[in-house]
Amino acid sequence: MLAAIALAPDTRDDDLIDRDTPPCRLVSDDLWFSDDPTELERAKALCTGCPLRQACLAGALARREYCGVWGGEIFDRGSMIARKRPRGRPSKATLARDAEIAAARAAAGVA
Numbered sequence: 001m002l003a004a005i006a007l008a009p010d011t012r013d014d015d016l017i018d019r020d021t022p023p024c025r026l027v028s029d030d031l032w033f034s035d036d037p038t039e040l041e042r043a044k045a046l047c048t049g050c051p052l053r054q055a056c057l058a059g060a061l062a063r064r065e066y067c068g069v070w071g072g073e074i075f076d077r078g079s080m081i082a083r084k085r086p087r088g089r090p091s092k093a094t095l096a097r098d099a100e101i102a103a104a105r106a107a108a109g110v111a
């Protein structure tokens with residue numbers, strides 16, 4: 001991840017996608033290393049349009065990144081996970097949704 005530069009306060013996520021510059025260079029690193037699942041999902045969404053996405057993910061896997069969002073995927077304690085859960089006991093609906101996401105990722109060949 002590279003150092004962020006200052007952005008205008010009214011910059012929208014759409015303004016950060018489909019540019020030549022990786023979005024993580026334009027937004028604070030905190031978003032890519034947040035403890036807040038909502039912020040991590042936002043970082044993943046911003047990675048979607050990044051021209052370096054494939055190389056970024058390959059590099060993170062090769063380095064065995066411990067945490068953060070890399071190449072549009074969340075790394076948590078050295079594992080790539082579909083999404084980070086909020087603190088506290090998950091609801092049955094959350095567990096069912098996570099199982100569906102994990103099954104879909106397995107079917108697609110994504111770890």
Ligand code: SF4
Nearest residue numbers: 024047050053056071
């Ligand atoms: S794919 Fe990698 S380089 Fe691109 S925005 Fe995401 S973390 Fe940054």
